[in-house]
Amino acid sequence: MSFLRFAARRLAEMAATLFGASFVIFGAMYLAPGSPASFLLSGRSASPEALKAINAQYHLDDPFLLQYLRWTGQILHGDFGRSITYRTDVSRLLADRLPATLLLVAMALVLVVALGLLLGWIGAVRGGATDSTILVTTTFALGTPSFVAAVLLQGLFAVELGWFPTGGTGEGFGDLLWHLTLPAVALALYLIGMLARVTRAAMLEVLGQEHVTAARSRGVAPHQVIRRHVFRNALGTVLTTGGLIVSTLLVCTVLVESAFSVGGIGQLLELSTTTKDFPTVQAISLIMVGLFMTVNLVVDLLHPLVDPTVTLGARRSPA
Amino acid sequence: MTTLDIQAYRLRLPDTARPVLAGVDLTVDARETVALVGESGSGKSLTSRSVLGLLPKGAATEGSVRVNGEDVLTMTPEQLRRLRTNTAAMIFQDPRAAINPLRRIGDFLTESVRLNAGTGAQAATDRAVEMLEAVGLTGAVLRRYPGQLSGGMLQRVMIAAALMGDPALILADEPTTALDVTTQAEVVALLSDLRERFGTGLLFVTHDLGLAAAISDRVYVMYAGRIAETGPAEALFDRPRHPYTAALLNSTPRLEAPQGRLAAIEGRPPGLREELTGCPFAARCPLATYLCGQQAPALLPVPGEPARRVACHHSDRTGEGSHADA
Numbered sequence: 001m002s003f004l005r006f007a008a009r010r011l012a013e014m015a016a017t018l019f020g021a022s023f024v025i026f027g028a029m030y031l032a033p034g035s036p037a038s039f040l041l042s043g044r045s046a047s048p049e050a051l052k053a054i055n056a057q058y059h060l061d062d063p064f065l066l067q068y069l070r071w072t073g074q075i076l077h078g079d080f081g082r083s084i085t086y087r088t089d090v091s092r093l094l095a096d097r098l099p100a101t102l103l104l105v106a107m108a109l110v111l112v113v114a115l116g117l118l119l120g121w122i123g124a125v126r127g128g129a130t131d132s133t134i135l136v137t138t139t140f141a142l143g144t145p146s147f148v149a150a151v152l153l154q155g156l157f158a159v160e161l162g163w164f165p166t167g168g169t170g171e172g173f174g175d176l177l178w179h180l181t182l183p184a185v186a187l188a189l190y191l192i193g194m195l196a197r198v199t200r201a202a203m204l205e206v207l208g209q210e211h212v213t214a215a216r217s218r219g220v221a222p223h224q225v226i227r228r229h230v231f232r233n234a235l236g237t238v239l240t241t242g243g244l245i246v247s248t249l250l251v252c253t254v255l256v257e258s259a260f261s262v263g264g265i266g267q268l269l270e271l272s273t274t275t276k277d278f279p280t281v282q283a284i285s286l287i288m289v290g291l292f293m294t295v296n297l298v299v300d301l302l303h304p305l306v307d308p309t310v311t312l313g314a315r316r317s318p319a
Numbered sequence: 320m321t322t323l324d325i326q327a328y329r330l331r332l333p334d335t336a337r338p339v340l341a342g343v344d345l346t347v348d349a350r351e352t353v354a355l356v357g358e359s360g361s362g363k364s365l366t367s368r369s370v371l372g373l374l375p376k377g378a379a380t381e382g383s384v385r386v387n388g389e390d391v392l393t394m395t396p397e398q399l400r401r402l403r404t405n406t407a408a409m410i411f412q413d414p415r416a417a418i419n420p421l422r423r424i425g426d427f428l429t430e431s432v433r434l435n436a437g438t439g440a441q442a443a444t445d446r447a448v449e450m451l452e453a454v455g456l457t458g459a460v461l462r463r464y465p466g467q468l469s470g471g472m473l474q475r476v477m478i479a480a481a482l483m484g485d486p487a488l489i490l491a492d493e494p495t496t497a498l499d500v501t502t503q504a505e506v507v508a509l510l511s512d513l514r515e516r517f518g519t520g521l522l523f524v525t526h527d528l529g530l531a532a533a534i535s536d537r538v539y540v541m542y543a544g545r546i547a548e549t550g551p552a553e554a555l556f557d558r559p560r561h562p563y564t565a566a567l568l569n570s571t572p573r574l575e576a577p578q579g580r581l582a583a584i585e586g587r588p589p590g591l592r593e594e595l596t597g598c599p600f601a602a603r604c605p606l607a608t609y610l611c612g613q614q615a616p617a618l619l620p621v622p623g624e625p626a627r628r629v630a631c632h633h634s635d636r637t638g639e640g641s642h643a644d645a
Contacts, residue, residue: 210416217371217411218431218480219403222396228430229419308464309420 007301014293021289022075026068029278058084071282081279085272090283094265098287100169101257101264103176105249107184112191112245117238119192120199124207125226134196141193146252150186150259157182167261183260187252191245198241202234209233236307243299247292320388322488322520323347323370323407328382330365330544332375335591339365341544342382344618347488347520352511354523354531354552356567357541360588366541367490367524371409372399387487404435407488408481413497414473418465425461428480436484450479453516454509471502478509488520495530507534528571532556537626540564543589543599546618550627560621560629560637562604598632606633 055061059070074081080090123134144152158166170179206212207230215225257266265284272280303310323346330340340362347353357363368374369384372391384391386407394402411417418427428450429443438446448458454475465473474494481489491510495503511534514521525531531538532552539549540561548561559565569582586603589595598604601611610632621627621634631637 210411210413211419213373214409214411214417215419215430217368217373217403217409219400219405219435219484220431221400221434224434228422233419233421307421309466 003301007297010297010300014290014297017293018286018290019072022072022286023068025282025285025289026071027064029282030064030067032276075283075286080283083272083277083280085275085277085280090279093268093280094283094287097263097265097268100176100180100262101253101266104180104183104187104257104262104264105246105253107177107180108187108191108249108253109246111184111188112195112249113242115188115192116195117199119196120203121226121231123196123200124203124230131200134200138193138196141189142197144189146186146190147255147259149189150183150256153182153186154259167259169263179260180262183256183262186259187249187256190252191248195238195241195245199234199238202237203230206230206233236303236310239299239302239306243295246295250288250291250295320349321346321385322349322351322387323522324383324385324388325366325370326383326385328366328369328384329380330362330369330374331379332591333377336594337544337589337591339544339591340369341595343541343544343546345539345546345549347522349487349520350514350518351537352514352521352523352535354525354535354538355541356525356528356531356538358526358588361541362544363524363541364492367409367492367522370488370490370522371403371407400435404431405484406486407490408484408486410474410477410481410489410491410494412493414477415465415470415497417477418473420465422464423461424463424465424468424476427465427476428461428483431480432483446483447479450482451476453482453513454479470498471505474498474502474506475509478506478513482513482517485517486519488522489514490522490524492524493526494523495527496525503530510534528556528567540567543595545599545615545630546628547600547631548627548629549618550621550624550629554624554627560627560634561600561631562606562633562637563600565637566603598630606636608633 059067062070071081078091080094082088083090083093086093119134119138123131154166158164164182165179168179170176203226212225212229215229216222220228253264254266254269256262257264258270261267265287268280269284271277272284325343325345328340328343328345329338331338343362343366345353345355345366355363355366365375369380370386370391372394374380380392382392386402389398389402391399391402418424425444425447428447429438429440432438432446433440433443444458444461447461451458451460456472456475456479460468460472460476465476468476474497477494489510494510495506498506507530510521510523513519523531523534535552537549538552538555540547540555540563542563547563548555548559550560555564556568559568563584566582566584570584584603589599589602595615597610597612597614598607598616601607604611614632616630616632618628618630621629
């Protein structure tokens with residue numbers, strides 16, 4: 001299948017999935033207990049007139065389907081509605097906060113890829129005590145959820161040693177990077193362990209294959225055999241894991257941003273959920289779904305480059 | 320000069336009761352084709368891999384394995400790479416397993432000379448096309464991936480790769496076992512032809528006696544890490560002197576003389592965890608006597624046939640014994 005046809009088909013599938021997801025998200029919000037009106041009034045008893053005014057402003061009395069259609073219609077015009085808590089456009093909120101989240105996820109991803117691949121590579125190639133040390137370290141990393149890592153790192157490097165700020169996003173880009181360092185490490189730790197394990201296992205599997213011995217028998221130097229044959233062949237597995245890693249980063253960023261008070265969409269999701277800020281929660285959920293699908297699409301499009309035996313859009317052969 | 324000269328070669332693996340190779344003597348002269356025959360586990364593949372210094376982890380070796388006069392066992396990694404690039408090359412059993420499926424055929428063929436001999440990309444590609452044509456393929460396969468070629472074509476690619484460094488010696492480790500019968504015949508014919516044309520020595524490792532007889536000048540029969548018998552192919556198969564050779568011949572299916580059930584050799588080869596005193600074949604041998612269990616026979620010249628050597632206390636009785644047994 002040609003690249004363009006494949007991409008077109010996948011984009012159509014993505015649109016359909018997004019549509020389905022939007023229905024589920026909106027429905028879940030509709031069914032969830034508590035109403036925006038009661039939050040806005042924050043427990044005060046309101047006159048029936050005031051309640052009516054609020055319901056009218058947010059169209060809360062309309063039938064479900066009408067509310068849903070109004071919402072999706074607005075989204076198609078790029079309008080995610082107005083935040084109840086912040087009393088500003090949701091799209092504005094997102095535009096302000098998305099960069100910090102994307103930067104945080106990118107920093108964590110760089111850490112995960114660099115350290116995960118390096119540790120996995122060294123473990124597989126060196127073996128012995130080095131490998132055992134890496135196995136123990138990665139087991140530790142794998143046993144540490146990102147919110148625990150966040151608290152530990154904050155306590156040690158921000159509070160005790162004072163090397164990094166305890167939270168916030170700072171002023172300017174350099175300051176932002178500095179503020180995001182600890183959150184990125186907290187976010188990356190678990191996934192570094194995971195990628196190291198996956199890389200190590202994939203490389204060990206290739207190392208046992210005949211073509212690696214055959215390459216050595218042709219006089220190819222050991223480091224070239226590792227790079228050109230072992231690591232190269234392990235890349236397919238690494239790429240597949242990469243999709244999972246980015247998705248996990250997007251999920252865990254909610255916890256880590258909250259822990260470090262990073263003003264990204266993760267923290268916004270947490271805040272808006274607790275305040276029943278329906279329009280914001282719906283918008284962020286939908287964006288998350290879109291990001292997941294984009295990540296998967298990119299992984300699928302890259303796969304044939306990494307493994308020429310894979311063809312775009314083909315079902316895996318049973319063999 | 321002898322291209323390959325293996326002398327008193329012993330190889331021991333960790334946690335075993337006896338050496339896997341217990342004193343192997345084997346030579347291949349320039350332009351000579353030598354077959355190394357034996358069952359699975361006899362040590363024949365280990366012997367051929369040793370020639371390229373491809374030893375299993377923890378292997379302890381004695382004796383010498385000389386290629387063009389230089390001992391492989393004492394080579395530095397740098398010398399080993401030069402040996403593997405320019406002097407000796409191996410053709411593996413299953414080309415589908417021995418060629419990286421994710422790299423193009425062109426990369427497979429030129430990798431070694433580009434990385435080691437410093438040959439430029441264009442010169443390496445020219446050489447690759449030349450070698451592909453020598454094995455009956457064209458330069459069109461250079462851009463292909465292994466999955467796009469048939470098993471027979473891939474084995475030709477493997478042979479072309481072995482020829483890339485213009486080696487003095489080619490080691491073929493069961494090169495036809497993974498192929499279908501018609502392709503086998505083509506590959507064997509190709510190997511004979513190329514040996515003539517490029518003047519390389521060929522060590523042909525196989526469990527197929529018929530194939531060994533057809534292709535080789537001389538044959539070594541290996542059993543439990545030792546050479547049981549050696550000699551010119553024709554004489555050895557006409558009048559085997561070792562009961563094991565005789566038994567192998569009897570258990571080979573023949574088209575011209577159907578004989579009903581095949582005569583399998585009773586018992587199994589000794590495991591690596593068993594200590595061996597005496598002749599390793601004694602437990603399965605119809606001629607075995609008390610002496611065979613006590614003392615290992617040396618590989619000695621056969622009286623009247625100086626080109627042949629056999630390691631058997633009862634080699635003079637082999638003819639009758641095994642035939643009566645069959």
